[in-house]
Amino acid sequence: MKNRQYSDEFKEQLIKECQETGNVALVARRHEISPNTIHTWISKYRKRGTVKSLPKT
Template sequence: MIPMKKNRQYTDELKEKIVQECQEVGNVGVVARRHDISANTIHTWIKKYRERGTAKSMKKQSVSNVDQQTAQQLQKVSTENDRLKRLVAEKELELTVLRELRDRTNPK
């Protein structure tokens, strides 16, 4: 039977150093063996690095904070949507007026 390794915790600095080393070396397996860390663990760090731009752990936000941020984003998007709808309506009106002018000056 193979003994199971204990769960180890790694500092954010070490994670970033190892991710950078993987980018330089180009081989996760080599870096994993060099540091005696599972390649799967390093792949997880690389994935987080690509998603967030950092390998640091994200602190969990409270649900109310997330809800508040979502509500603010929704309000911002809704306001932008209304502005764009008004702009489209203005442009449609301009087109209608221009078509009417064209038809008056150049009857078919």
Template sequence: MKKNRQYTDELKEKIVQECQEVGNVGVVARRHDISANTIHTWIKKYRERGTAKSMKKQSVSNADADQQTAQQLQKVSTENDRLKRLVAEKELELAVLRELRDRTNPK
């Protein structure tokens, strides 16, 4: 069982930023021989307090990404509705043409 170690705020912030850059807490945890749970706790605290510069940037970029995703979803939804109307219109045209064909050329 490991002892409780004390880490400086500078080291914590450096490791949190490294996690942001690498994108994998487990890799950074193994690299520094620190529990991944400990690092996740630091990340959560930095997000709540907004003390780590990278966490602030991530919050903004996540908000931007969420907004872009919502805009893309809206575009796709609108396009989907337009295409559904177009398909319905074409199906109606086909039905009318088939009926006309059957009237002019009975079997």
């Protein structure tokens, strides 16, 4: 299993794609990413209105 870093723009693009298709599993398969990863991004997006990380204190 690889530990990858994805840009905020890429994450937002995939979230938008999931909203358009209504299918997280399909988008995850297309981009070879775990559906759980995308669900995590969506959860963070809903909580903050963005997928960008909070600044560390």
